Amino acid sequence: MKNSSDLYKQICEYLGCDLNSEPCKQIQDYIAECPNCEVYVDKVRKTVNLYKTIDNCDDIPEDVCNKLFISLNIDDISKSDNDSAR
Amino acid sequence: METRPQLTEEELVERAQKGDHQALSQLVINYRSRIYHLGLRLTGSEQDAEDILQEAFLIMVKKIHQFQGNSSFYTWLYRIAVNIGLRKLKSKPHKYQHVSIDDPDIEYISSVETAEWPTFDFNQINQKQFRKKLDQLVEKLPDIYRTVFILRDLHELSTEDTSNILQITPSNTKIRLMRARNFLKEELEKLVDKEGLI
Numbered sequence: 001m002k003n004s005s006d007l008y009k010q011i012c013e014y015l016g017c018d019l020n021s022e023p024c025k026q027i028q029d030y031i032a033e034c035p036n037c038e039v040y041v042d043k044v045r046k047t048v049n050l051y052k053t054i055d056n057c058d059d060i061p062e063d064v065c066n067k068l069f070i071s072l073n074i075d076d077i078s079k080s081d082n083d084s085a086r
Numbered sequence: 087m088e089t090r091p092q093l094t095e096e097e098l099v100e101r102a103q104k105g106d107h108q109a110l111s112q113l114v115i116n117y118r119s120r121i122y123h124l125g126l127r128l129t130g131s132e133q134d135a136e137d138i139l140q141e142a143f144l145i146m147v148k149k150i151h152q153f154q155g156n157s158s159f160y161t162w163l164y165r166i167a168v169n170i171g172l173r174k175l176k177s178k179p180h181k182y183q184h185v186s187i188d189d190p191d192i193e194y195i196s197s198v199e200t201a202e203w204p205t206f207d208f209n210q211i212n213q214k215q216f217r218k219k220l221d222q223l224v225e226k227l228p229d230i231y232r233t234v235f236i237l238r239d240l241h242e243l244s245t246e247d248t249s250n251i252l253q254i255t256p257s258n259t260k261i262r263l264m265r266a267r268n269f270l271k272e273e274l275e276k277l278v279d280k281e282g283l284i
Contacts, residue, residue: 043275051239065118068140072144075111077108
């Protein structure tokens with residue numbers, strides 16, 4: 001079971017606040033009487049994690065890549081590496 | 087076959103500043119996906135994301151000799167891309183009406199936050215449809231909140247880097263992030279209640 005100090009820090013972290021900021025001070029005041037705060041933090045964490053899960057930054061359309069290098073007038077060295085390897 | 091040595095980012099930047107096209111190409115390769123997805127998240131449009139990508143790297147190539155290393159290279163590049171994205175957003179009407187954002191109400195939290203969420207099960211969710219709804223929620227956020235959420239939570243930049251890029255104070259970054267997260271959590275809750283997604 002977390003103590004109120006841990007929970008307070010955790011809430012502030014997930015809310016993105018400084019520990020000394022006004023919203024966090026308000027949280028600190030309420031925390032002792034707030035059995036639902038941990039549920040709240042958990043939901044914020046799950047929301048952020050959900051967005052991270054769906055936000056896949058790995059792929060970029062190939063034609064977009066090709067057009068980029070043409071507009072920059074430089075060679076895509078990742079392609080020349082692949083060509084050399086063949 | 088000649089292999090290129092693995093260069094650090096500083097070495098790549100230094101070489102690119104001297105006109106080394108291979109170093110420039112490597113910098114583009116290192117950041118193209120992140121800049122494209124940053125643009126996609128900011129604008130919600132593939133065409134705008136492509137425009138942002140092209141414009142940001144054109145500026146990078148043109149101005150890289152002016153980069154003095156006062157911030158990290160990616161902070162410098164992200165700032166260029168974010169500025170282009172925000173300028174683009176200002177020039178066109180928004181798809182969704184932006185919401186007004188308030189701080190979370192502590193009394194409200196303490197009185198109603200009772201039902202826990204189980205872990206989201208993507209196998210049980212129509213992913214494409216669900217993702218579209220999540221995207222719509224992000225697009226409802228006013229630009230100043232959405233930008234912070236994208237940089238801090240999705241691209242995992244630090245508070246300091248996010249503040250530098252957006253040229254706001256770290257406190258402002260944190261408050262905007264708190265409000266954005268809270269808004270998304272509230273909206274997701276409505277979605278969950280309404281559609282039983284988890």
